[in-house]
Amino acid sequence: MGGKMESVKMKSVKRNTLANQAIDQIIDLLMSEQLKAGDKLPSEMELMDILRISRPVLREALGSLETLGVIHRKTKEGTFFSEKVGSEPFRLMLALSVGNIDTIIETRLSNELGLVGLAAERISEMELKKLKENIDQMEAVDGDYLDIDREFHRIIAFSASNSITEGMIDPILNMYDKTMENIPLKKRNKEKTVQQHKAIYHALEKRDPIEAYASMYRHLDHARNRVIRPLEKEELNMNKGVR
Structure with a gap:
């Protein structure tokens, strides 16, 4: 997992509309095919470090993506992109x-x-x-x-x-x-x-x-x-x- 995360490329986000920019960057992992549907996202700590944002901002972004059905969280396993488009x-x-x-x-x-x-x-x-x-x-x-x-x-x-x-x-x-x-x-x-x-x-x-x-x-x-x-x-x- 560590080696895989080293190859993940994402831009750090600016201070304005941080959560929205974080959402864009996370979705870009799919758009750029660095990760695919069903893949596990980097951990919160890794995402915070890559995006240079605080935990509250990251959790706001992840919460929005979860509401939209783009991601889902598994207890003790982590956060995953959904397997397919939801309703x-x-x-x-x-x-x-x-x-x-x-x-x-x-x-x-x-x-x-x-x-x-x-x-x-x-x-x-x-x-x-x-x-x-x-x-x-x-x-x-x-x-x-x-x-x-x-x-x-x-x-x-x-x-x-x-x-x-x-x-x-x-x-x-x-x-x-x-x-x-x-x-x-x-x-x-x-x-x-x-x-x-x-x-x-x-x-x-x-x-x-x-x-x-x-x-x-x-x-x-x-x-x-x-x-x-x-x-x-x-x-x-x-x-x-x-x-």
Whole structure:
């Protein structure tokens, strides 16, 4: 470990915004490929010496990185870079868009259209079986089906086998579900959703990325129109009432 730390190159930080600069320097260990995901960071004493900062400043920087899911600490073992991208950074960013329905739905649209194309190339037989079971479950349920709907999209997202998009999908779906919770169940169309899920499933089963893309677009565009237009109309009517 000592020999490895001798080869680590980092710049000392200036007095202003010390914690932020320390964060930048620690992240640069990944960017410069001196360390990789899952690797152990230098000890606190080593980092303090390399960066020329105090323990409180270093702990502030490490605390911020831990909150973002970039690092994690193991008792008696030390601090490690996370193995893959987590959902926390995306959850925090999306929190800034609460209430902006257009932005949330457009983010989901751009994310999932790319994912379903990759899924058509990579989805396994086991994942296809899970999708089929999910559709059967949605058809049979009597009541709210948001959780089942969400799981359908998660299966597709994870079948794309991309660690970055895996970290993004849950915060996006969470934010979308919060919007859908405001739509009464009687105003949703489960039969239409099941029909569109089946179209996506069959495209994936055929390993056809173009058909999968088109089917997913039709599904999410239908959802966008079902959510945005009624809410915009409702808001417009409320504004007229205020006047």
